[in-house]
Amino acid sequence: MTALSGLRAVRRPVRRPTMADVAAEAHVSIKTVSRVVNRGPGVRPDTAERVRAAIERLGFRTTGPEARSRVHTVGLVVETLAGPFSAQIAAAVERETRLHGYNLITVSAERSAAPDRRLLHDLAARCVDGLIVVPAGEAARTESQVAGSGIPLVYLGRPARGAADAVLSDNQGGVRGAVEHLVAHGHRHIGFLGGAPPRWTARQRRDAFVHTHQALGLPGTPRVAMGPHTRDSLVHALRTWSRPTTSATVTAVIAGDNRVTLLALYVLRGLTRPVSLVGYDDIELADLIEPSMTVVHQDPAALGQKAAQQLFSRLRGDRTPPQTFVLPTRLIVRASSRRRPEADQEPGRNPER
Structure with missing residues (x-):
């Protein structure tokens, strides 16, 4: 008996072929395989035939509910990785993906809708199992990059036109609560410093301010x-709004987002007449600023967790119509x-900086 005769063969699990395997077999890119699988344009007939032959040889499954080989990876596209929000x-999405035994790829669109669409296409071509997207824009083309691929998609923070799940923050309720709070503290003349109007969240918060101003019967034009x-x-x-020439x-003021909040903090320090402030989004050291800052607080961890939970619900086979969740x-x-x-006293010369 030889030294090896006492060893038993160990049966290793058979790994299911992936798009990457098909791409290597057919000597094409993963993007080309994705286009062939999803009947996309831009592939020459001979190349498409070579890809289909590789799919057949490897046994890659391209039909049915398990059309795509799972790679246990989720993609997250955010506007920027620089901000705490x-x-x-x-961090919340990553915690949820780990609980489900998945990996997470996080990429930044750098607040541009064009890279947003390109990143979606690239992630889909790399065969991620699902996508969570904080859209930098609101173009209808965003979803078309993954339409027909079978990849579940959840939008976070802002919806995009088209049929897809979305997890949103209650922007209107947040601003409404801020206005009502200021009125309860005796304020009647309140200003709103909003973000850029092309942003959906900026428009939502502006509209909520105007509607609440009118609903409460506050004096003057918002x-x-x-x-x-x-x-x-x-x-x-602020110099225009705080002139002591009228009773108005x-x-x-209410800041429409955290960037405006930080700018407002600098500017308000230079006003002789004090102006109260409600910021949007909590910031580090907000309770140490003098005076400490009242804020409308969104919960980014809760938003990320809910988006991930909805994505994994889809990955488990949930085929109900797209839903919108408002936190x-x-x-x-x-x-x-x-x-x-x-604030009601007549100031002297106003030396704003």
Whole structure:
């Protein structure tokens, strides 16, 4: 008996072929395989035939509910990786994917709709099992990049036109709560510093401010200044609104997003007449700023978790019509929203910077 006769053969699990295997076999890119599988345009007939032959030889399954070989990887596309909001979303999605035994690929569109669409196409071609997208734009083409591929898609933060799941924050409820809070503290002349109007969230929050202003019967026309803002544009808006020449002097402002909030903090420090502030999105050290800052708080971790849960529901076979989930916001009340007596006093010369 030889030294090897006592060893038993170990049966290894058979790995199912992937698009990458087909691409290697046919000497083409994964993108080309994806186009052939999904009957997309732009593939020469002889190349398509070579890909189909490789699919047949390898036994890659291209029909039925398990059309795509699972790679246990999810793609997440965010606007930017630089901000804490996106970082908290990514961390929550990653925790959920790990619970399901999946890996996560996170990429940034750098606030551009064109890279957004390109990244979606590339991720789909790499055969990820599902996608969560914080859309930088609202173009209908966004979803078409993965339509017909069988890849579940969940939008987060903003919807995109077309049939897909979406997990949103209650933008209108957040602004409405901020206005009602300021009114309860004696403010009647309130301004709104919004984000750039092309952004869906900016329009939602602006519309909520105007509607609430009118519904509460506040005096005058709603004071609204939409972005994109610079420090100079905010100085101009706040200098105009806080002139003591009329009884309609603004005593409080609501910032429409965290970028505007940070700019407003700089500008408000240079005003002689105090103006109260409610920011949008909580920021680090908000309770240490003087005065500490009242904010409308979205929960990015909850948004990311819900988006991931909905994606995995689809991966488990949920074929119900697309759903939209709206998560509530929370007003964190601190000192910056209080009406201060000196706001009603006639100031001297106003040395805004």
